[in-house]
Amino acid sequence: MGRTLIQGGIVVTAVDTYEADLAVVDGKIAAIFGPGAAPAIQFDRTLDAKGKYVFPGGIDAHTHLDMPFGGTTSSDDFETGTLAAAHGGTTSIVDFAIQTKGDALRKGLDAWHAKAEGKTAIDYAFHMIMTDVNESTAAEMGTLVNEGITSFKLFMAYPGVLYADDGMIFRAMQRAGEIGALICMHAENGIPIDILISQALAKGHTAPKYHTITRPQIAEAEGTHRAICLAEMAGSPVYIVHLSAERALKQVVEARDRGLPAYAETCPQYLFCSDDDLARTEGEYGAFEGAKFVCTPPLRPKAMQEDLWRGLRTNDLQVVSTDHCPFCMKGQKELGRDSFAKVPNGMPGIETRLYLLWDGGVRTGRISMNRFVEITSTAPAKIFGLYPRKGTIAVGADADLVVWDPEKKHVLSQKTLHMRVDYSPFEGQEVTGGPAYVLSRGNVIVEDGKYVGKRGDGRFIKRSTFGL
Structure with missing residues (x-):
């Protein structure tokens, strides 16, 4: 799976907002560093998240x-x-x-x-x-x-x-x-x-x-x-x-x-x-x-x-x-x-x-x-029993991440969306904010609006019992 560094972004969780660089190793969040503090090791890929949020x-x-x-x-x-x-x-x-x-x-x-x-x-x-x-x-x-x-x-x-x-x-x-x-x-x-x-x-x-x-x-x-x-x-x-x-x-x-x-x-x-x-x-x-x-x-x-x-x-x-x-x-x-x-x-x-x-x-x-x-x-x-493996940004969690561009504009339309349906309830509506990158277990699967993953990459996840 390799190593990816998400650099320069603002991490947003349900309780915190802070600047950080995220190191992703073999599908998991391996480390969270202060801005620019990641060690000088070889990453397979660095994603520029400057001016963006990481959810x-x-x-x-x-x-x-x-x-x-x-x-x-x-x-x-x-x-x-x-x-x-x-x-x-x-x-x-x-x-x-x-x-x-x-x-x-x-x-x-x-x-x-x-x-x-x-x-x-x-x-x-x-x-x-x-x-x-x-x-x-x-x-x-x-x-x-x-x-x-x-x-x-x-x-x-x-x-x-x-x-x-x-x-x-x-x-x-x-x-x-x-x-x-x-x-x-x-x-x-x-x-x-x-x-x-x-x-x-x-x-x-x-x-x-x-x-x-x-x-x-x-x-x-x-x-x-x-x-x-x-x-x-x-x-x-x-x-x-x-x-x-x-x-x-x-x-x-x-x-x-x-x-x-x-x-x-x-x-x-x-x-x-x-x-x-x-x-x-x-x-x-x-x-x-x-x-x-x-x-x-x-x-x-x-x-x-x-x-x-x-x-x-x-x-x-x-x-x-x-x-x-x-x-x-x-x-x-x-x-x-x-x-x-x-x-x-x-x-x-x-x-x-x-x-x-x-x-x-x-x-x-x-x-x-x-x-x-x-x-x-x-x-x-x-x-629904997926936490803390999913649903947060923490060391050890699955690297399911969205690098979100808050200023990205997108027109919602049956022609621009990817659902297999012949209409959109929001046809022609322009929205601001959207993903620059989407990662699933550390793999970049969406980049610049294009799917770059592989069919069947998703896995069945066993959930834990109700524990709130």
Whole structure:
């Protein structure tokens, strides 16, 4: 792997900002020197980071690559999705393996290992989606934890597909508490939502904007409250995925104020898009243009964005992940032209997360640089058992690093981005700040906007048990 010196940069972690030179040896951070104090030894390569920041590589703890859903499959697989992630400064992902109802957890996990092995540009790990919780699968949870799959996701939404009832959720939480695992919850009351959807369609309300009207924030707030109550009863932590709504956030705030181990993430789409986008009627797709923005939970009124930013500042929200689940408009989102309920739910975001949070968060003064690093790397590493190997800049950690040019300008467009999807939600938007170099375990994989790594360089990472 050799030796690399990153020279002249400003190191930024979740807690510190300082000038330093970093020595990388055989994939690890070997030493941190004062500016210009590196010994006169032979390095294979020196990267000039003058005028730039050096961050730990981004960790996206919520992606859906090569995922069957809604009669189709997410358009990025593990090769294209991780290539796009690398271009945007993300060096590790945690994707979701899925248990098919009636099957063993092992069968679903093996299927996702097969999808990813030998294809990824960056390191990866898995959560396990559970659709059946019974005596057999509860026992399997322990086996998977021993293999580094230390978090399990359950759904209160999608009856008949992914839905788990309260009994299953409670039993999974009890088991997670026993074995040091973490339950991730899609907290949205799916049964009344399905009734609202049926009623809307019966009235001829088929446009994309009805996706948000039939999934009101109270459904998410109730689901979040119930998930926290079940976790409290079970004596286990809980992690609320893709939180979008102000009333749901209040449930997390109340739980954390009582000292409960409740954690939550939000996503860039909820920070930068709104239900106005779902109602778009201008563009190539006319009245169907809003389908580009169909994701679940749905986009909320623009005023709620500030509630989420406040949650990030006060640590009531710990993480920004992407829920990257892209579907092309042509041939995929178009499945829902006659019914918003048939539009595959998901938006592309694995590549644009750091761009958006830097430009719209750090540069606008909404969050500090240190908080930027915390919500995109350190906190997900700690919560999901990757720390301190990943998520920080420290001697002995993996040299997953981003040399970030704070003044680099980039136009977000389907033509300039690398996700395998035929649109960008942020088409034509110019952002300031982006990677000059991206390193994965010490190897430079992105340089001057070009991928220079090798296909399949990414490795499966076993995660440790929940320990916050």
